[in-house]
Amino acid sequence: MPRWDPRQYLRHADHRTRPFTDLLARVPALPARGRPARIADLGCGPGNATALLADRWPGAYITGLDNSADMLREAAALAGPAPGGGRLDFAHADLADWVPDEPYDLIVSNAALQWVPGHAAAFAAWTRGLVPGGVLAFQVPGNGDAPSHTLLRELCAERLGPAGRRTNEVLAPAEYLAGLTALGCAVDAWETTYVQVLPGEDPVLDWMKGTTLRPVLTALADDPAATEEFLTTYAARLRTAYPAGPQGTVFPFRRVFVVATTPE
Template sequence: MDLSAYAVVMKWDPNKYVQFADHRDRPFYDLTARITAATPQLVVDMGCGPGPLTHSLAERWPDARVVGLDSSVEMIDQARSKHHAEYLSFEFADATQWTPEPDTDVLVSNAMLQWIPEHRQLIARWLEALAPGAWFAAQVPGNFHSPSHALMRQLAESERWAPQLSGVLRQDDASGEPSDYLKILLDAGFEPDVWETTYGQILSGPDPVLEWVRGTALRPVLARLSATDAADFEAQYGALVSEAYPAVDDHGGGTVTLFPFRRIFMVGRKR
């Protein structure tokens, strides 16, 4: 398993990533609310991004050593510069090569695993390494069939873009179904809690869906194309998603865009 293709080719923009922080952060809090560990000693956030959510774990468990890990130098640099607590640290790590320390009490991964093709096997390996009593909690997007992603793949596979973008975007099976993760947790000896939620997100501003994916799903495309070609791709894609997600009256004198977003959650404690 090799995440290096994404870590090297993709350059993350921490500021763009947090543009929709209210929407992006909510699943994290819904996820971690189901962890009932009282006094963990080591808490790990794999795929910590720019750090504010990892910081919230340090605030929740102030006596624990909390470590945020990410494969993006840009994300780790921002996390280290902006988030500080007595036992909080941030480190560079390739998720596919990493294994939890035996004394890890809580392992969290928020919206990261979908970038790894073999993440189901990776989860199983992590769960095997965790000690009895340890907690695992992760969430992944479940919207790869939605227009925002399907239209991007279709455009990338078109005659105009396929020579440059063939194989760049993940397919519609980038994340599994809840039943897949339920079985993984059960097979590893965990007491599982798996569910899904579709958030009825309301986005505002010009081209809000395009702005949303610029922070995440569009990153591999932007990394592969020149600035001129990236602008052309964005213009074509933006027109497609504007039609798929038309603006509606907000009954306050303006317009908003409705953007349903399905998320899949998994939490468990090892027996």
């Protein structure tokens, strides 16, 4: 289980949140009629994206779910009543075995399902947990073949063997569409590559420290010298793959989006 660092994750909050706002822009009106909408945010992390749900649906009852105690401690500061009469809460859950415990109008996830091997197999239970006309919406990174990730896999194989290795089972948009259509949903699936410009020294390494590097950093946590050696080598390779320019370091990042609506 990787150890998460909320503050490191939030160092690039603007870039990490932008795909979520683009996802929410495609979510249709929720079916809640005469009652507060019920929303679950799977893999809520430090809660900064979950708070955007309260901005969009101020009267909703929203629960952010995560399996990291560190992330949930950071998110706890955001819990409480929403200005529009709704409420924002956070709770521990493991997405590998989570199933809805009540009917939801919206189940949403921001860059979390890539950590759950075989997550598409859970879609049947999750869509059954939606009210008629309810929505399952998520976005996941689709950059597993980018140099940032291929170089990391190569270095892990050289230095760590199985330690630090992670599974990335993100599907193509068409595969998500086919699977959710087979469950009776109307599906909107697409992909976007964000041409991110990151400032500072070794910014791609800094980005990776917030997410993909967490299993490696956890595996090496008891060996500071090995951690420093690994990061120094990885940083050098990233600088070659992503050279700094006058405007900063260009870091293309592909994302996969899905909005699935159950029948009324």
